[in-house]
Amino acid sequence: MRNVGIIMRRELASYFATPLAYVFILIFLVLANAFTFYLGGFYERGQADLDPFFTFHPWLYLFLIPAISMKLWAEERKSGSIELLMTQPVELWDAVLGKFLAAWIFTALALALTFPLWIAVNYLGSPDNGAILAAYLGSLLLAGGFLAIGSCMSALTRNQVVAFILGVAGCFVFLLAGFPLVLDVFRSWAPQVLVDAIASLSFLTHFESIAKGVIDVRDLLYFAMLIGFFLLATAIALNLRKDL
Amino acid sequence: MIKTERLTKHYDSLTAVEDVSFQVGPGEVLGFLGPNGAGKTTTMRMLAGFVTPTSGSANICGHDVAREPLAAKAALGYLPEGAPSYGEMTVRRFLAFIADLRALEGARREQRLAHGGVLDQTIETLSKGFRRRVGLAQAIVHDPPVLILDEPTDGLDPNQKHEVRTLINDMARDKIIVISTHILEEVDAVCTRAIIISRGRIVADDSPAGLAARSRYHNAVSMQLEEPGQLARARDAVAGLPAVAQVEVSERDARLTALPRSGATILPALSELAARQGLKLKELHLESGRLDEVFRSITA
Numbered sequence: 001m002r003n004v005g006i007i008m009r010r011e012l013a014s015y016f017a018t019p020l021a022y023v024f025i026l027i028f029l030v031l032a033n034a035f036t037f038y039l040g041g042f043y044e045r046g047q048a049d050l051d052p053f054f055t056f057h058p059w060l061y062l063f064l065i066p067a068i069s070m071k072l073w074a075e076e077r078k079s080g081s082i083e084l085l086m087t088q089p090v091e092l093w094d095a096v097l098g099k100f101l102a103a104w105i106f107t108a109l110a111l112a113l114t115f116p117l118w119i120a121v122n123y124l125g126s127p128d129n130g131a132i133l134a135a136y137l138g139s140l141l142l143a144g145g146f147l148a149i150g151s152c153m154s155a156l157t158r159n160q161v162v163a164f165i166l167g168v169a170g171c172f173v174f175l176l177a178g179f180p181l182v183l184d185v186f187r188s189w190a191p192q193v194l195v196d197a198i199a200s201l202s203f204l205t206h207f208e209s210i211a212k213g214v215i216d217v218r219d220l221l222y223f224a225m226l227i228g229f230f231l232l233a234t235a236i237a238l239n240l241r242k243d244l
Numbered sequence: 245m246i247k248t249e250r251l252t253k254h255y256d257s258l259t260a261v262e263d264v265s266f267q268v269g270p271g272e273v274l275g276f277l278g279p280n281g282a283g284k285t286t287t288m289r290m291l292a293g294f295v296t297p298t299s300g301s302a303n304i305c306g307h308d309v310a311r312e313p314l315a316a317k318a319a320l321g322y323l324p325e326g327a328p329s330y331g332e333m334t335v336r337r338f339l340a341f342i343a344d345l346r347a348l349e350g351a352r353r354e355q356r357l358a359h360g361g362v363l364d365q366t367i368e369t370l371s372k373g374f375r376r377r378v379g380l381a382q383a384i385v386h387d388p389p390v391l392i393l394d395e396p397t398d399g400l401d402p403n404q405k406h407e408v409r410t411l412i413n414d415m416a417r418d419k420i421i422v423i424s425t426h427i428l429e430e431v432d433a434v435c436t437r438a439i440i441i442s443r444g445r446i447v448a449d450d451s452p453a454g455l456a457a458r459s460r461y462h463n464a465v466s467m468q469l470e471e472p473g474q475l476a477r478a479r480d481a482v483a484g485l486p487a488v489a490q491v492e493v494s495e496r497d498a499r500l501t502a503l504p505r506s507g508a509t510i511l512p513a514l515s516e517l518a519a520r521q522g523l524k525l526k527e528l529h530l531e532s533g534r535l536d537e538v539f540r541s542i543t544a
Contacts, residue, residue: 003345006341014332017332017333017366079328080326081328081330083325083328084328086293087317087322089314089345091314243289
């Protein structure tokens with residue numbers, strides 16, 4: 001566990017050593033606010049809540065999260081530093097977890113920087129702050145799920161652009177798993193049980209129930225298992241071929 | 245002690261390394277030689293636990309690399325090919341990161357990281373030579389009993405090469421060191437033993453002197469004449485000696501190399517012949533053997 005912390009700190013510091021962190025945070029904040037005010041009609045609705053803010057998070061994350069996760073392993077493969085890391089006395093799992101946590105903490109930071117909106121809505125009215133907190137938690141879990149998928153895609157290739165595209169595609173499938181767009185692909189040939197199982201994997205359904213302020217253990221478990229699954233898949237992908 | 249047993253690696257249909265077995269003990273500096281693509285890097289990666297062998301095993305200081313990877317890696321300092329590192333980090337932070345992973349603590353950590361002149365400059369802005377040195381520093385920061393260095397002097401200028409070789413020689417006494425290289429002068433400069441690998445297999449395992457002795461030029465005598473005009477006469481006279489098997493002539497620098505029949509000593513006979521024939525010699529010397537020629541004849 002000690003090594004998880006060491007690798008996480010190194011990784012997190014590397015975000016801020018390059019313009020990546022600043023560009024990401026800036027774009028994230030600009031887009032999150034633009035969506036809230038222009039697409040979400042924050043003022044026009046006349047309601048003191050952050051629904052118009054959180055509604056767009058899945059779509060915002062769909063493109064921004066793979067931009068973070070694409071470098072997790074593809075960059076290590078490309079620069080060869082994966083060989084350096086994997087020949088230190090470190091468990092593979094420590095590295096997978098450390099790097100994932102660094103990315104997750106970083107997105108948590110970006111998310112936390114949207115606090116002026118929370119202040120604004122409290123200034124304008126008296127919103128249900130418990131529900132807002134729950135929605136923040138849901139958003140963070142959603143980001144974690146996307147990051148875990150992206151981490152796995154990044155471990156499959158040494159090309160960051162490929163990792164990005166695979167990441168977006170993977171996240172998109174999970175985001176819309178409950179919608180006809182994805183389900184129709186399976187309906188034609190798969191048994192109903194499988195179609196239902198796939199439908200229940202939808203990010204959107206689980207996220208929206210948390211975003212409404214209802215924290216259900218099943219939703220938490222869903223995200224925990226999804227993250228666990230894709231981190232395991234990351235480790236397996238790395239273990240199969242470290243010298244890609 | 246490093247020990248490998250029938251180490252083999254296949255990539256799909258390609259055989260990168262086949263049946264490589266050797267042992268290296270303390271005080272030995274093993275040079276791993278071979279043409280590019282012969283399997284040097286793959287072998288070293290299997291020793292370092294980065295590539296999983298298809299079959300066979302590697303053992304570092306009594307720890308099997310596959311079964312006890314962490315113990316084996318802890319005993320090992322490893323410089324990967326090309327000395328990769330994290331370019332955006334400063335040298336100081338990078339070495340501190342490695343020291344943390346190597347669990348160096350307290351006074352020992354201070355002491356190992358205290359070397360003067362550690363840069364607060366990011367690694368990506370360093371010259372190739374400095375980057376290689378950062379890679380070496382990373383490999384030795386925990387003072388490991390075993391060092392595996394993949395092409396430690398590749399891309400360095402002659403001064404830097406000399407520096408790295410001095411460093412290796414200084415550490416050689418109490419460590420086991422394996423270096424890979426395709427620079428043959430390096431073998432003479434630092435190695436006590438050389439393994440030549442070709443198409444994934446060991447084709448020679450000997451001391452540098454032993455390898456040189458395999459050369460056709462072992463115990464050959466080379467003479468350079470003052471007057472190129474004497475070259476033809478000298479060649480005929482030398483070729484007439486019973487112990488001489490073959491004579492090679494280089495017109496460009498008026499040089500003549502006499503190869504002995506196996507086991508024969510020809511230097512006294514040649515120097516006597518030169519005196520008798522009145523040949524004016526610029527230079528006369530006994531060759532110990534040419535490593536590059538041995539290398540080519542074994543691996544070609």
